[in-house]
Amino acid sequence: MKDKQIIFTGGGTAGHVMVNLAIIPEFLNEGWSIDYIGSKDGIEKELIESIEGVTYHPISTGKLRRYFSKENFKDPFKVLKGTWQAHRIIGKKKPAVIFSKGGFVSVPVLVAARLKGVPAVIHESDYTPGLANKLAIPFAKKVLATFPETLKYLPEEKAEWIGAVVREELFTGIRERGFQLTGFNGSKNVLLIMGGSAGSQKINQAIREGLEQLLQDFQIVHICGKDNIDEQYTQPGYVQYEYVQEELKDLLAITDIVSSRAGANAIFEFLALNKPMLLIPLSRNASRGDQIVNAESFKKQGYAHVLEEEQLTTDSLIEALQKLRKEKLAIKDRMNNYRSSEAKEKVIDIIKKQAEND
Known part of the structure; x- marks a missing residue:
């Protein structure tokens, strides 16, 4: 494995950051060098920059709208710019693995990861995959699901149900x-x-x-x-x-x-x-x-x-x-009667295995 280097990504809403917030401390405690690629003005910037030991890298990102907007014509160029920026960051940091929580900012990061040959793991929280994750899944090695029913929407060879990752500090x-x-x-x-x-x-x-x-x-x-x-x-x-x-x-x-x-x-x-x-x-x-x-x-x-x-x-x-x-x-x-699975430990284990396989 490379020297315990990992990049996290995901943003746009708090929901696209919370799983990252739950597992980043575990990697920090184990001495990993952590970088985070997010958008320039998304909520993830404020949440992640407050964590000591994590370096935040803002990139350009398009919104990938499902409806007509004049911005739709600009978004492909924003995504291309973001992919180039992510490619440079990944090349400089040389991570062993990338973990993505989804959101529009994750798409250029996952594309860049494939171009650089870095394994990526995606986490999908919702019952059905969002548009950003649908676009990013072809570039990932593993896709993790919160709902067991989500597996039917994911490629069988990549998908794994792990349950819900909950931040321990909430307890x-x-x-x-x-x-x-x-x-x-x-x-x-x-x-x-x-x-x-x-x-x-x-x-x-x-x-x-x-x-x-x-x-x-x-x-x-x-x-x-x-x-x-x-x-x-x-x-x-x-x-x-x-x-x-x-x-x-x-x-x-x-x-x-x-x-x-x-x-x-x-x-x-x-x-x-x-x-x-x-x-x-x-x-x-x-x-x-x-x-x-x-x-x-x-x-x-x-x-x-x-x-x-x-x-x-x-x-x-x-x-x-x-x-x-x-x-x-x-x-x-x-x-x-609900028993939370050891989801966080499962996610961390899967991420480490992908890093070791690199």
């Missing part, structure tokens, strides 16, 4: 610190609202319009997205954050139920932490429908309730949250 939250952060107490259920890393205007609006009624039964932590805090709603029992990172584990420690989008990484983390969920997946008008499939899978297993975005109003949200509150104990019982 280390301290309730007292969560109460200190929020000013809450144990008198009411704590409801955590998450609208994805960019936030959701529709969810934010429905929550705020229903605050007076919701605060009768809940204390609310509202992670509303960048620039979406509205100070006029500030009041006891309601706390707003644009985005949380270090504080999340302590906020989850006091959380009784969650209302969230249905990105696979997030919902598996809630499942591992035994947090009953009301999932509001992105509609097919705003996505490829992967969150809808993720949510339906969790609903069938009894881990979550689902409210379609087309049905989302202040009244329907309040009704759904009240129903979830009443049924939370039954849901937690079903969650107790």
